[in-house]
Amino acid sequence: MADASPRRAADGVRVIFLGPPGAGKGTQAAKLAAHLGVPNIGTGEMLRTAIARTTPLGREARPIMERGDLVPDGLLVALVRERIAEPDCGRGFVLDGFPRTLPQARGLEEMTGGDPGRWVVFDFEVPRPVLMLRLSGRRWCPSCQATFHLVNDPPQRPGVCDVCGTALVQREDDRESVVARRLQEYDERTFPLIEYYRTRARMVPVDGNRPMDVVFHELRGAVEVRV
Numbered sequence: 001m002a003d004a005s006p007r008r009a010a011d012g013v014r015v016i017f018l019g020p021p022g023a024g025k026g027t028q029a030a031k032l033a034a035h036l037g038v039p040n041i042g043t044g045e046m047l048r049t050a051i052a053r054t055t056p057l058g059r060e061a062r063p064i065m066e067r068g069d070l071v072p073d074g075l076l077v078a079l080v081r082e083r084i085a086e087p088d089c090g091r092g093f094v095l096d097g098f099p100r101t102l103p104q105a106r107g108l109e110e111m112t113g114g115d116p117g118r119w120v121v122f123d124f125e126v127p128r129p130v131l132m133l134r135l136s137g138r139r140w141c142p143s144c145q146a147t148f149h150l151v152n153d154p155p156q157r158p159g160v161c162d163v164c165g166t167a168l169v170q171r172e173d174d175r176e177s178v179v180a181r182r183l184q185e186y187d188e189r190t191f192p193l194i195e196y197y198r199t200r201a202r203m204v205p206v207d208g209n210r211p212m213d214v215v216f217h218e219l220r221g222a223v224e225v226r227v
């Protein structure tokens, strides 16, 4: 379905994407943020940028991410706190990959001044075998971080980024053994957030095992009810 013309968000729209690795959070968060005209804050993407620039954060995060573990809460809370203090977040933002633990969720409330009652939390559900196929077929641009899939979303020229022309690669953490660890981290540390937000925010379960444009249509509708 064709995307409608971009819609400006009402002041203060805040959207959180929850879901296991490969559920489609990054794909949809980028589209929704562009649609709403607010920044898309993807913590995985911010960490990969820090690694590429070999900043102190990147040096600390790299071995952790390569194992499939979560980066310590304190680092992530500080990273997001700094980002959402920037002027472009004044009218709202989309969070992809944060919070991922209960301490991060509490940190987010503290840094935004409390009550998440009007926030929209999308909870993506996708069967595990589908996740494995998505992650093994994902290809990623190390330059602009655009994401493709060999079968589901191939670039126009095989192996080349549509956006910037850089050669596509497989993410280090998309290797099978690392994916298993990432899923375990999700189950143990992120899954409890579903219960946490069920009573605190506007929780929207999303069947992520549908075509991308169908999923986007649903997300857009849910947020526009909200704004």
Ligand code: AP5
Pocket: 019, 020, 021, 022, 023, 024, 025, 026, 027, 028, 043, 044, 045, 047, 064, 065, 068, 069, 070, 071, 072, 076, 096, 097, 098, 099, 100, 104, 134, 135, 137, 138, 139, 147, 148, 149, 150, 152, 153, 173, 182, 208, 209, 210, 211, 212, 215
């Ligand atoms: P991060 O980059 O956030 O990875 P993730 O949450 O594991 O999610 P993915 O990027 O793997 O998947 P996705 O759900 O975004 O799916 P995508 O849209 O790409 O984090 C990486 C690491 O950074 C973490 O492991 C951790 O170490 C660290 N980190 C980040 N945030 C942290 C935090 N807050 N605290 C601590 N550590 C943190 O789609 C996947 C593939 O499927 C693509 O190829 C896509 O084209 C395809 N696809 C998407 N949607 C569909 C669809 N509907 N149908 C068919 N194919 C689809």
